[in-house]
Amino acid sequence: MRPTISVILPVYNERETLRELKVRLTPILEECAGGSFEVLFVDDGSRDGSDLIVDDFHASDPRFKAIHFSRNFGHQAALQAGLDVAAGDAVALMDADLQDPPELIEEFIRRWRQGCDVVYAVRKKRKEALWKRAAYAIFYRTMKAISEIDVPLDAGDFCLMDRRVVDTLVSLRERNRFLRGLRSWVGFKQAGVEYERDARHAGEPKYTMRKLLGLALSGYIGFSAMPLRMATWLGLMAALAGFLVALWAVYTKLAGIYSPRGWASTMAVIMFIGGVQLLMLGIIGEYLSRVYDEVRRRPLYIVRSSAGVEICANSVGAGEDFAEGNHPARYWRRATGGEPLARN
Numbered sequence: 001m002r003p004t005i006s007v008i009l010p011v012y013n014e015r016e017t018l019r020e021l022k023v024r025l026t027p028i029l030e031e032c033a034g035g036s037f038e039v040l041f042v043d044d045g046s047r048d049g050s051d052l053i054v055d056d057f058h059a060s061d062p063r064f065k066a067i068h069f070s071r072n073f074g075h076q077a078a079l080q081a082g083l084d085v086a087a088g089d090a091v092a093l094m095d096a097d098l099q100d101p102p103e104l105i106e107e108f109i110r111r112w113r114q115g116c117d118v119v120y121a122v123r124k125k126r127k128e129a130l131w132k133r134a135a136y137a138i139f140y141r142t143m144k145a146i147s148e149i150d151v152p153l154d155a156g157d158f159c160l161m162d163r164r165v166v167d168t169l170v171s172l173r174e175r176n177r178f179l180r181g182l183r184s185w186v187g188f189k190q191a192g193v194e195y196e197r198d199a200r201h202a203g204e205p206k207y208t209m210r211k212l213l214g215l216a217l218s219g220y221i222g223f224s225a226m227p228l229r230m231a232t233w234l235g236l237m238a239a240l241a242g243f244l245v246a247l248w249a250v251y252t253k254l255a256g257i258y259s260p261r262g263w264a265s266t267m268a269v270i271m272f273i274g275g276v277q278l279l280m281l282g283i284i285g286e287y288l289s290r291v292y293d294e295v296r297r298r299p300l301y302i303v304r305s306s307a308g309v310e311i312c313a314n315s316v317g318a319g320e321d322f323a324e325g326n327h328p329a330r331y332w333r334r335a336t337g338g339e340p341l342a343r344n
């Protein structure tokens, strides 16, 4: 039988929080889903023993399942792996560090039962370093300004999605994933629920500055061509400025006005144009590297082993053309919980 609710938890070296997480999450799911749930831990190449802990969870209660990656593929890839195998009628995504309070899932489920397809959490307050809060605030606001989709402000990945939405997300196989953007992009009936984001239960943040920047770039680039268009505008502005300077030079010459002919101004112009050109090349490079990523069609993640979810050898879907109807779900066989899927 299909579970009602699947909860996906990406785990990267979260040894200290996993047990507490299970203790807080289980009673909520027992109550809201009538015990019909599955919890999918996606171990993103942890090296601190988190993998053994989640395998233990599975041994004592088969509703807890685990997927182990062959190395660290990142938070977004881990979420996707969970979506690929989740069997529930509704699927929740949340962090494993207890920054997303499990209690909010009750409210999510209530709204979902009332007919919302996507219920996402909106951070009213976050208990984090000032620079991080500022960076997030700037990111969400610039993202909203330049992107083609209507991204809700201050909404992270913490959400609950209906099966139809999950199936749609699973069919999108782009490599530079910005799930909260894709989630808005697919549409359906969406609603936000406000909450206060807690501090981490234990341990250090696993998102490094570099990973966060990469995620922000995937957001900008995946949902906006505006940075590319900037080249046109900057180019036009520079050309106009150059034209005005030329007019001024002709005028001073004709009118016999003395004007200094130092090289400083020339250098300034050269450096300005040079800078703009390099900046634009850099931006084109960012888009190009992502295009290159997409055409190589490497899998989003590689699974080393799993507990409670049976995965076929080519389950990662490397090189499969999903556009031609090769839905990745066909490459997964669910050992427990779901009906086995036919390969063709």
Ligand code: UDP
Binding pocket: 009, 010, 011, 012, 013, 014, 044, 072, 073, 074, 075, 078, 094, 095, 096, 097, 099, 204, 205, 206, 207
């Ligand atoms: N995480 C992951 N892979 C990574 C980095 C993070 O699976 O490469 C997981 C991590 O274990 C946590 C969640 O993603 O469950 C959010 O990470 P973190 O708390 O470091 O991010 P922050 O809350 O600072 O945005």
Ligand code: MG
Binding pocket: 095, 097, 099, 200, 205
């Ligand atoms: Mg966190």
